Amino acid sequence: MTLRSLTLRPLKLAALIALGGLGLHLSPASAHSLWLQPSSTILAKAQWITVDAAVSNDFFFYSAAPLALDNLTVTAPDGSTLAPENLLKGKLRSVFDLNLSQAGTYRIAVVNSGVMASYKLNGEMKRWRGTAESFAKEVPADAEELKVNESLGRIETFATVGKPSPVKAISKGLELVQIGAKTSHPNDLVAGEAASFRLLLDGKPAANLAVTLVRGGTRYRNQLNEIKTSSDGDGKFSVTWPEAGLYFLEAETKDGKTSVSAAKERRVTYAATLEVLPQ
Amino acid sequence: MQASFRFLALPLLLAGLGTTLPAAAAELNVEIDIPRLDVAEYHKPYLAVWIEKADQSVAANLTVRYSPKKNNEGTKWLKDLRQWWRRSGRELEQAQLDALAGATPAVGAFKLRTTVGKAPLTSLPPGEYKLGVEAARESGGRELVYLPFQWPPKQTQQLNAKGEHELGGISLELKP
Numbered sequence: 001m002t003l004r005s006l007t008l009r010p011l012k013l014a015a016l017i018a019l020g021g022l023g024l025h026l027s028p029a030s031a032h033s034l035w036l037q038p039s040s041t042i043l044a045k046a047q048w049i050t051v052d053a054a055v056s057n058d059f060f061f062y063s064a065a066p067l068a069l070d071n072l073t074v075t076a077p078d079g080s081t082l083a084p085e086n087l088l089k090g091k092l093r094s095v096f097d098l099n100l101s102q103a104g105t106y107r108i109a110v111v112n113s114g115v116m117a118s119y120k121l122n123g124e125m126k127r128w129r130g131t132a133e134s135f136a137k138e139v140p141a142d143a144e145e146l147k148v149n150e151s152l153g154r155i156e157t158f159a160t161v162g163k164p165s166p167v168k169a170i171s172k173g174l175e176l177v178q179i180g181a182k183t184s185h186p187n188d189l190v191a192g193e194a195a196s197f198r199l200l201l202d203g204k205p206a207a208n209l210a211v212t213l214v215r216g217g218t219r220y221r222n223q224l225n226e227i228k229t230s231s232d233g234d235g236k237f238s239v240t241w242p243e244a245g246l247y248f249l250e251a252e253t254k255d256g257k258t259s260v261s262a263a264k265e266r267r268v269t270y271a272a273t274l275e276v277l278p279q
Numbered sequence: 280m281q282a283s284f285r286f287l288a289l290p291l292l293l294a295g296l297g298t299t300l301p302a303a304a305a306e307l308n309v310e311i312d313i314p315r316l317d318v319a320e321y322h323k324p325y326l327a328v329w330i331e332k333a334d335q336s337v338a339a340n341l342t343v344r345y346s347p348k349k350n351n352e353g354t355k356w357l358k359d360l361r362q363w364w365r366r367s368g369r370e371l372e373q374a375q376l377d378a379l380a381g382a383t384p385a386v387g388a389f390k391l392r393t394t395v396g397k398a399p400l401t402s403l404p405p406g407e408y409k410l411g412v413e414a415a416r417e418s419g420g421r422e423l424v425y426l427p428f429q430w431p432p433k434q435t436q437q438l439n440a441k442g443e444h445e446l447g448g449i450s451l452e453l454k455p
Contacts, residue, residue: 044358044369045351163369188365277361 032057032064034271035248036108036157041187041275043161046101051084051108051157054093059216059248060273062092067155069094071111077104077165104165105187109156111173115260116151119143132259139262148263157273160187171203174251174270189241189276196238199251201268205235209251213239216246244278305395305431306454307403309341311412312447315386322417323383324445325356327363328391330400331409331425337367338408339400341393343379359415362423366411403430414445422446431455 037052037060052060053067066089074082084096100106115135117128121143128139132150139146152173164185167178176197178185184195199206213227231237231251241247252269259266309328326344329337343363346353354376358364371379379399393400408428415421422445426438432453440449 042358042364044356044364045354047355190365279362 033059033248033250034067034110034153034155035060036067036110036155036273037246038108038157038159038273038275041157041159042277043100043159046103046161048097048099049159050095050097052093052095053110053155056092058218059214060246061219064092066090066092066094067110069096069110072096073109073111074098075107075109077102077106082106098159100159100161103162105158105160105167105185107156107158107167109154111152111154113152113173114150115148115263117143117146117148117262119146135260135262146262148260150258150260150263150266151269152266153269153271155271158186160185164188169200169203171200174199174201174206174209174253174268176200176249176270176272183236186272186274189274191241191244191276191278194238194240196236199231199235199237199270201235201253201255202257205233206231206251206253207233207235209235209253211237211249211251213247213249215243216248241276244276247274247276248272249274303454304397305403306452307341307393307395307400308452308454309391309393309410309412310448310450310452311384311389311391312449313384313386313389313414314442314445314447316416316419318419320418322419323385324414324416324419325360326384326389327360327368327411327413329363329367329411330403331366331411333407335366338403340367340371340379341399342381342391343368343376344381344383346383347380356415356417359421360413361415361421363411363413405430410449410451412440412442412446412449414442416445420444424449426451428453 032055034055039050053069054062055065055067056063069087069089072084074084076082082098084098086097088095098106098108113132115130115132117139119126119139121140130138154173154175158167164187167176167186169175169177176186177200182196183198189195199209199211209231211229211231214224218224227239229237229239249272250270252267254265254267256264257266258264313324328341330339330341332338345357357368360368395403408430410426410428411423413423422442424440424442424446426440426449428438428451430453432455434455436453438451441447442449
């Protein structure tokens with residue numbers, strides 16, 4: 001995969017990175033992954049953490065582009081929004097600090113939604129990227145051979161101060177939820193133990209979706225050793241962690257629930273960074 | 280004859296009063312060897328000792344040794360006592376932690392005597408248990424040792440275990 005990205009013509013790579021920044025996440029085989037990396041996920045007292053955000057193919061190495069933080073939302077245990085501080089958008093990564101002052105679980109997420117269109121105007125092929133809201137204003141009504149694609153992507157991670165609190169549904173796009181004892185809390189993961197998760201799509205069980213996990217540190221081994229599984233009819237899947245480390249989890253699906261009528265299909269993606277501690 | 284009569288008098292009197300001579304209280308005594316380590320920067324370890332039930336829930340915490348430091352900053356590293364933190368530590372209120380807390384142990388024998396029926400071990404129903412001993416050292420390692428036992432023992436019993444790095448010998452004395 002790494003060799004392939006090196007041979008991509010510069011323009012295509014730039015376009016892919018720009019798309020990555022907008023959150024239009026293409027499949028891992030053809031583009032980079034978007035991820036967050038928190039400095040800690042388990043804290044014994046209120047304190048600051050720092051989070052890196054990047055677009056790259058290797059976990060968790062910065063090798064391509066920073067992840068745009070325009071659509072970053074941090075939700076505190078009480079449901080309020082926490083403002084990130086000391087934001088930086090560098091060459092290879094973005095960084096931000098968070099002052100975690102409440103006991104419970106914080107949800108740290110970048111949620112990108114976008115529309116991509118191609119059309120012919122006066123014999124010329126045109127490409128357009130933007131939001132669902134600006135689509136009607138910016139794409140001419142008389143555009144020919146109009147092809148529209150919509151996407152919704154959620155990139156997130158979790159951090160807990162003290163006792164973990166439930167991860168409740170937001171009910172938009174793909175997400176992992178945890179309520180009660182039947183599913184594992186994302187900040188309570190231990191090597192050698194089986195964890196079970198529930199994936200939702202727009203608040204309903206995301207059934208029969210392929211889920212892939214990769215442990216970080218890919219640079220230091222020969223095989224990716226991906227864990228491949230899928231959600232059942234109830235959106236549930238489980239993973240037995242082979243080793244401690246930081247894991248990248250992703251899942252994606254397509255459906256017709258677009259917000260722009262010209263778009264026939266919506267691509268929904270989910271990426272999470274989960275920390276697994278040793279026994 | 281008179282001496283033996285007087286000897287019997289007190290228990291009979293107490294029995295008559297509706298009380299009995301107090302039985303020796305059940306005890307659970309732990310001795311942990313904190314090893315001398317040859318490192319450039321040595322810090323006394325954080326230490327947690329607790330009793331775990333067969334279902335991995337905590338029957339009782341016996342002690343938590345740490346350095347609070349200024350503004351309770353020292354509580355930051357309690358999560359490095361990973362297993363203890365997960366099984367109990369993260370659920371405790373500051374007041375509960377304060378009741379269990381003590382200074383980090385020095386190199387040598389660390390002794391803990393507990394009477395069953397008194398805080399922090401107010402009760403211990405019969406069953407299978409594990410004594411959990413976990414140590415974590417600043418700029419150093421972390422070690423967890425479990426010592427399984429049955430309660431109550433038929434007679435005074437001593438069980439032993441041994442750590443490899445951060446903990447030395449651990450002995451558990453059970454007095455029914």
